[in-house]
Amino acid sequence: MNKIIKLNKKISSKIAAGEVIENPSAVIKELVENSIDAHADSITIEIKSAGKSYIRVTDNGDGILEEDVILAFDRHATSKIKSIEDIYSIDTLGFRGEALASIAAVSRLELITKTESAENGVQISINGGEILNQEKVGSKVGTTIIVEDLFYNTPARIKFLNKNSVEQRRINELVNFLALSNANISFKYIVNDEIRFVTPGKGELKNVILSIYGKNIAKNMISISSELDSVEINGYISNLSLTRGNSSLQVFFVNGRYIKSDLIKDAIMTAYKTMIPINSYPICFLNIALNSKEIDVNIHPSKTTIKFTKKGIIKQLIYTSIKSKLLEVNQTPNVSFEDQLFKKTFSSSSESKDENNKIPKAKEVYAKKLKKLEKKEQFNEKKIENNPFKDNYKAEHTIGNNKEKPNFIDLDVFDVDFKQLEKIESKNDNKILKPEETIYDNLKIIGQLFNTYIISEKSNHLYLIDQHAAHEKVLYEQLMEEFREKTVHSQLLLSPMTINLTYDELEFIMEKEEAISNLGIKIESFGRDTILVREVPILFNKPLSNTVIEDIILNIKKEYNTPYETNLELIIQKSCKNAIKAKDQLNVIEIESLIKQLKQLESPYTCPHGRPIIIKITKDEIEKKFKRK
Numbered sequence: 001m002n003k004i005i006k007l008n009k010k011i012s013s014k015i016a017a018g019e020v021i022e023n024p025s026a027v028i029k030e031l032v033e034n035s036i037d038a039h040a041d042s043i044t045i046e047i048k049s050a051g052k053s054y055i056r057v058t059d060n061g062d063g064i065l066e067e068d069v070i071l072a073f074d075r076h077a078t079s080k081i082k083s084i085e086d087i088y089s090i091d092t093l094g095f096r097g098e099a100l101a102s103i104a105a106v107s108r109l110e111l112i113t114k115t116e117s118a119e120n121g122v123q124i125s126i127n128g129g130e131i132l133n134q135e136k137v138g139s140k141v142g143t144t145i146i147v148e149d150l151f152y153n154t155p156a157r158i159k160f161l162n163k164n165s166v167e168q169r170r171i172n173e174l175v176n177f178l179a180l181s182n183a184n185i186s187f188k189y190i191v192n193d194e195i196r197f198v199t200p201g202k203g204e205l206k207n208v209i210l211s212i213y214g215k216n217i218a219k220n221m222i223s224i225s226s227e228l229d230s231v232e233i234n235g236y237i238s239n240l241s242l243t244r245g246n247s248s249l250q251v252f253f254v255n256g257r258y259i260k261s262d263l264i265k266d267a268i269m270t271a272y273k274t275m276i277p278i279n280s281y282p283i284c285f286l287n288i289a290l291n292s293k294e295i296d297v298n299i300h301p302s303k304t305t306i307k308f309t310k311k312g313i314i315k316q317l318i319y320t321s322i323k324s325k326l327l328e329v330n331q332t333p334n335v336s337f338e339d340q341l342f343k344k345t346f347s348s349s350s351e352s353k354d355e356n357n358k359i360p361k362a363k364e365v366y367a368k369k370l371k372k373l374e375k376k377e378q379f380n381e382k383k384i385e386n387n388p389f390k391d392n393y394k395a396e397h398t399i400g401n402n403k404e405k406p407n408f409i410d411l412d413v414f415d416v417d418f419k420q421l422e423k424i425e426s427k428n429d430n431k432i433l434k435p436e437e438t439i440y441d442n443l444k445i446i447g448q449l450f451n452t453y454i455i456s457e458k459s460n461h462l463y464l465i466d467q468h469a470a471h472e473k474v475l476y477e478q479l480m481e482e483f484r485e486k487t488v489h490s491q492l493l494l495s496p497m498t499i500n501l502t503y504d505e506l507e508f509i510m511e512k513e514e515a516i517s518n519l520g521i522k523i524e525s526f527g528r529d530t531i532l533v534r535e536v537p538i539l540f541n542k543p544l545s546n547t548v549i550e551d552i553i554l555n556i557k558k559e560y561n562t563p564y565e566t567n568l569e570l571i572i573q574k575s576c577k578n579a580i581k582a583k584d585q586l587n588v589i590e591i592e593s594l595i596k597q598l599k600q601l602e603s604p605y606t607c608p609h610g611r612p613i614i615i616k617i618t619k620d621e622i623e624k625k626f627k628r629k
């Protein structure tokens with residue numbers, strides 16, 4: 001433990017501009033970083049009303065000498081640097097010596113501390129920067145700081161605080177990151193008298209992930225560890241079966257310090273590209289260790305953005321280590337994915353065992369898909385047997401061997417009344433549709449092509465409808481409409497579906513319960529990491545599928561201040577997209593009902609992503625191909 005000294009003016013003024021304590025999370029950050037600097041290996045963080053009324057940080061670190069206690073609250077008093085050179089080689093976290101002073105100035109603060117060698121502890125109370133009293137007390141070795149009524153004497157700053165839910169989330173994130181980047185410290189996090197998590201502090205990141213984010217996430221993480229040109233990367237990445245709707249669970253540290261980095265994000269996304277669905281994001285907890293000379297030191301320490309000098313190497317390292325790991329585990333044979341296995345993995349202390357157990361889920365999913373496809377193919381073959389297109393289908397495949405058979409569908413097969421058509425065409429020749437008439441009116445449905453396109457005709461034109469795009473659009477509009485009108489019909493599920501989340505996600509989503517219920521989804525929290533879905537909306541006379549519901553729920557986690565409603569459109573878009581399969585066989589009734597629904601839309605020509613729903617091929621074009629014209 002170093003003695004606290006006061007920095008001389010020259011040094012302190014050269015140090016980056018004084019930090020401002022902006023919110024409860026900034027207080028916690030400073031206090032916990034002090035505890036870490038004081039070599040604590042056990043830190044308790046307790047808050048009430050999102051830290052606005054109460055913050056307590058207790059550590060078992062070095063403590064402060066009795067004669068230094070008052071000095072610790074002096075501006076620019078620090079035990080951590082002595083000269084300007086120290087600023088650039090600093091290993092400790094805070095170094096400006098003004099955090100305690102700033103916090104004490106805007107709160108009612110109480111500090112109790114004891115060093116190893118001291119006979120007794122000291123307690124000091126400060127209100128708005130004014131020392132009320134100091135006395136000897138009994139205490140364990142270490143330091144406790146309690147900050148109550150933050151900003152009580154600066155009402156203007158209270159106004160700038162966000163509502164509790166937002167401040168709470170910010171703190172959760174901070175505490176999570178602190179615990180993740182200090183796996184060797186046991187963190188206990190208590191919110192409104194309830195213990196959120198306790199990390200074991202044994203240096204194993206996977207156990208920290210387990211404590212904070214729960215079993216469902218932890219069991220799907222794969223460890224990676226690699227090195228290139230004296231840059232090291234270590235941590236955990238999610239297997240292919242675990243993704244989120246945004247990148248908020250991609251957490252990076254550089255030399256143990258939390259940072260934001262688009263460079264790292266891009267490299268990760270490139271590595272996962274094509275292996276996971278679009279618009280989904282893997283979960284990662286990664287630390288990059290490199291010589292601090294390779295980082296731009298002139299960046300303000302409170303900022304989380306960072307500049308690397310070895311950009312290319314970092315990118316390459318992240319990309320190749322993740323990609324090769326994903327490919328490697330993806331070839332692992334099927335292993336049954338039991339909790340037992342999970343327990344074994346996570347209770348075992350050996351780091352190396354756990355990789356191969358994670359991925360089978362993806363494999364299983366893939367195998368299932370394959371089976372489904374096979375089934376479908378059999379089914380398709382059956383269908384083809386009694387398919388009116390059968391001959392033409394064959395013809396298409398035998399062309400070249402048998403030149404007599406046409407390469408293209410003979411229109412006569414479909415009973416087209418050309419005379420009738422000509423009449424209609426001449427009527428509609430100027431292509432002006434009656435105001436209430438859409439392309440979809442009076443369409444004559446011919447059939448389905450590749451299980452993907454609906455073939456139809458009208459007025460001497462052949463129309464192809466992308467059933468996937470059409471379906472998506474209908475679903476989208478329907479959901480939007482029902483949401484706007486708050487008339488979503490729901491159905492009670494006989495057995496509720498469960499969705500596993502992290503505690504933070506659960507809390508966030510339960511705040512949105514009402515908005516979600518307007519979507520026709522009735523949810524309930526169940527324990528600390530599970531949501532029960534009791535009611536789901538009915539669309540197309542069918543309850544919305546589990547995957548869509550899960551997708552909607554998981555996608556609700558968005559940036560802090562964005563109003564939920566503005567995200568709704570995106571959520572629904574995405575959900576609809578996942579809801580529909582391109583290669584579904586539709587019967588005539590289904591096709592007709594789809595077209596009927598399309599007709600009622602305001603803009604039935606493009607899907608929510610702007611792709612066309614319907615395209616037209618004129619009789620002219622067809623005739624030209626046959627060299628009739």
Ligand code: ADP
Nearest residue numbers: 034038072078079094095096097098099100143
């Ligand atoms: P800095 O951390 O930049 O030195 P602070 O205002 O945060 O400035 O803290 C001032 C000093 O108080 C520190 O240098 C340290 O000596 C002492 N201190 C603060 N918190 C603790 C703690 N939890 N345990 C031991 N010493 C502490």
Ligand code: MG
Nearest residue numbers: 030034094099
């Ligand atoms: Mg500090």
